Amino acid sequence: ILNVEQSPQSLHVQEGDSTNFTCSFPSSNFYALHWYRWETAKSPEALFVMTLNGDEKKKGRISATLNTKEGYSYLYIKGSQPEDSATYLCAFTSGNTPLVFGKGTRLSVIA
Amino acid sequence: DAGITQSPRHKVTETGTPVTLRCHQTENHRYMYWYRQDPGHGLRLIHYSYGVKDTDKGEVSDGYSVSRSKTEDFLLTLESATSSQTSVYFCAISESGAGTGERSGYTFGSGTRLTVV
Numbered sequence: 230i231l232n233v234e235q236s237p238q239s240l241h242v243q244e245g246d247s248t249n250f251t252c253s254f255p256s257s258n259f260y261a262l263h264w265y266r267w268e269t270a271k272s273p274e275a276l277f278v279m280t281l282n283g284d285e286k287k288k289g290r291i292s293a294t295l296n297t298k299e300g301y302s303y304l305y306i307k308g309s310q311p312e313d314s315a316t317y318l319c320a321f322t323s324g325n326t327p328l329v330f331g332k333g334t335r336l337s338v339i340a
Numbered sequence: 341d342a343g344i345t346q347s348p349r350h351k352v353t354e355t356g357t358p359v360t361l362r363c364h365q366t367e368n369h370r371y372m373y374w375y376r377q378d379p380g381h382g383l384r385l386i387h388y389s390y391g392v393k394d395t396d397k398g399e400v401s402d403g404y405s406v407s408r409s410k411t412e413d414f415l416l417t418l419e420s421a422t423s424s425q426t427s428v429y430f431c432a433i434s435e436s437g438a439g440t441g442e443r444s445g446y447t448f449g450s451g452t453r454l455t456v457v
Contacts, residue, residue: 263445272430273383275445318382327373327398328446332382 231255233321235331242309243339249305250334252319256300260324264293264304267316267333276304276317309338343367346431346449353456359418361452363431365411371434372414373446374398374406376427383430389414421456428453 234253242248254262261280265273277286282297290307306313316335320328344365353359363372374386375398385398387406395406403425405417418425432446 265445272448272450273446275447278445320383327371327385327388329385329399330375330383332380 231321231323231326231329233319233329233331235317235319235334237334238332239335239337241337241339244310246309246338247305247307248309248336249303250317250336252302252304252331254300254302254319254321255323256298258323259297259300260322262295262297262302263320263322263328264302265318265320267318269315273318304334306336309336311338311340314338344431344433344447344449346429346452348452349450350453351455353421353454355422355456356420359421359454359456361416361418361429361431361454363414363416363449365414365433367433367435367447368411369433369435369447370411371436372408373432373434374404374414374416375430375432376400377430377451378427386416386429418454418456421454423456426454426456 236251263278264276266276267273277293279295284295286293292305295302314337316333318330318333320330322328347362373388375383377383384400386400386404387398389395389408407415429452431449434446435444
């Protein structure tokens with residue numbers, strides 16, 4: 230079973246702070262790394278799909294980087310807002326299997 | 341979510357009874373998945389389908405079976421429900437999938453909260 234680890238498990242930040250979380254995944258047989266945003270009482274929504282070492286993706290104040298050689302990805306949120314409060318999931322695939330999800334990082338942004 | 345619906349949204353059932361959850365999509369996507377979400381475990385794959393009548397097991401498939409007789413519907417059956425199967429079940433769809441690479445994101449349904457008493 231592939232292991233996808235996320236840290237920290239939870240995070241509380243003040244409005245306006247910038248923050249980042251980590252996703253670790255197997256560095257061998259890499260195919261793609263996904264990030265999802267999951268708000269309470271809703272469904273996970275795709276943020277980014279990353280496929281190449283060194284990839285950087287951005288959507289508004291949220292960005293992500295990818296290092297496939299060492300097996301990690303960072304998600305950054307610049308100037309956190311209360312509406313950013315959610316659980317952020319990463320998921321890995323070697324290409325031959327469906328996504329394996331990490332347990333997520335729960336972000337709470339305090340106004 | 342637009343294009344994918346799960347039914348029922350909530351269900352309470354007794355131990356030992358069979359239960360079927362339905363996932364319906366209007367996107368004509370080839371790949372469909374069933375995950376369960378439990379505290380401390382995140383999303384874990386139960387079964388998935390890569391085409392009509394083509395299915396495979398996931399990490400936590402024991403006690404579950406699936407069927408896909410047409411592109412738009414993917415059914416998850418708990419053959420004899422147990423308390424350990426109390427969970428929130430999510431269906432997801434994708435255009436590309438295992439074997440072709442998950443390079444498109446998954447779209448998730450709204451989830452089914454199942455309680456086995």
